Amino acid sequence: MKSTAIANANIALVKYWGKKDKKLMLPQNSSISMTLDGLNTITTVEFDKKYDKDIFVLNDQELRENKEFEKVVKHLDLIRKISGTREKAKVVSKNNFPTAAGLASSASGFAALSLAGAQAAGIDLDLKELSKLARRGSGSATRSCQGGFVEWQKGEKEDGSDSYAVQIAKPEHWPEFRMITTIVSTVTKKVSSRAGMAQTVETCPMYKAWLDTVNEDLKKVKRGILEKDFTLVGKTTESNCLKMHATMITTQPAIVYWMPATLEIIHAILAWREKGLECYFTIDAGPQVKVICLEKDVSELEKRLQAVEGVKKTIVCKPGEEPKLINEHLF
Numbered sequence: 001m002k003s004t005a006i007a008n009a010n011i012a013l014v015k016y017w018g019k020k021d022k023k024l025m026l027p028q029n030s031s032i033s034m035t036l037d038g039l040n041t042i043t044t045v046e047f048d049k050k051y052d053k054d055i056f057v058l059n060d061q062e063l064r065e066n067k068e069f070e071k072v073v074k075h076l077d078l079i080r081k082i083s084g085t086r087e088k089a090k091v092v093s094k095n096n097f098p099t100a101a102g103l104a105s106s107a108s109g110f111a112a113l114s115l116a117g118a119q120a121a122g123i124d125l126d127l128k129e130l131s132k133l134a135r136r137g138s139g140s141a142t143r144s145c146q147g148g149f150v151e152w153q154k155g156e157k158e159d160g161s162d163s164y165a166v167q168i169a170k171p172e173h174w175p176e177f178r179m180i181t182t183i184v185s186t187v188t189k190k191v192s193s194r195a196g197m198a199q200t201v202e203t204c205p206m207y208k209a210w211l212d213t214v215n216e217d218l219k220k221v222k223r224g225i226l227e228k229d230f231t232l233v234g235k236t237t238e239s240n241c242l243k244m245h246a247t248m249i250t251t252q253p254a255i256v257y258w259m260p261a262t263l264e265i266i267h268a269i270l271a272w273r274e275k276g277l278e279c280y281f282t283i284d285a286g287p288q289v290k291v292i293c294l295e296k297d298v299s300e301l302e303k304r305l306q307a308v309e310g311v312k313k314t315i316v317c318k319p320g321e322e323p324k325l326i327n328e329h330l331f
């Protein structure tokens with residue numbers, strides 16, 4: 001059977017950085033994100049006996065024997081195990097934004113692959129089970145399996161059965177919330193999130209301090225979302241991001257994802273905020289700066305961001321929906 005799904009990327013407001021179980025993809029800490037309307041992956045999966053090996057086409061290019069291909073085959077193996085099918089699959093996937101530039105393409109990618117793959121293999125999963133499956137492909141994909149504002153609860157059980165995504169609030173709860181992504185570079189990063197977080201857990205002397213303060217950030221951001229307290233969400237998001245980057249920078253060898261333009265934008269935001277334009281930044285494992293703000297300030301902020309040296313493009317997103325099945329197949 002052939003199935004197609006669309007899933008949105010997400011932006012972490014409280015970051016996931018570090019695993020306690022690499023095989024089951026269990027995180028060291030819980031995290032919170034907003035699902036992003038308009039930054040998406042569409043994926044079609046077909047299991048059929050006509051395929052003698054798995055095929056993966058990403059953005060019109062067939063990938064073979066690289067890490068991305070291996071991750072997809074591993075995920076298909078998991079779906080085959082759950083469903084009992086032995087057939088190989090063809091997977092065709094398209095992102096509508098640059099892959100591997102710190103824009104969480106693995107989040108929307110594995111959420112879409114999990115939904116389309118499960119459906120194509122004949123299994124119906126609710127969003128909780130879908131998020132557990134997506135988690136095995138990429139941690140941040142767990143959160144892309146719910147819409148709006150989402151918590152990935154790290155869970156306590158060793159088998160990972162309680163490590164899944166829970167919706168904090170629907171997209172309609174806070175429709176004025178916006179994230180503006182700036183694109184300063186589309187070059188594939190040197191250190192992947194996966195390798196970077198493993199190195200951080202192993203070698204960063206600050207890592208324990210990170211874990212010690214995450215629970216407080218989770219509480220604040222959750223309360224901020226429920227009470228629509230933008231200042232509380234913004235301040236906590238920005239400081240949580242800086243704490244994560246402090247752990248990256250202090251690993252051995254150091255991982256510095258920032259580029260000169262990243263710092264230009266950080267300084268601009270701090271200055272604009274001081275003069276009364278309320279906005280905050282957050283940055284993942286890459287050079288792009290994501291600015292969070294309210295709808296009323298979007299056009300002014302876009303104008304100012306586009307004037308910052310090194311900014312190639314801006315993309316505005318509002319809170320988005322959970323993954324969905326669609327009828328238009330990619331092949």
Ligand code: DP6
Pocket residue numbers: 011012014015016017025031104106137138139140141193194195284285
């Ligand atoms: C910095 O989910 O890409 O974006 O689980 O190894 O696939 P794997 O890593 P990934 O890491 C995301 C890290 C982050 C923070 C976040 O999204 O929470």
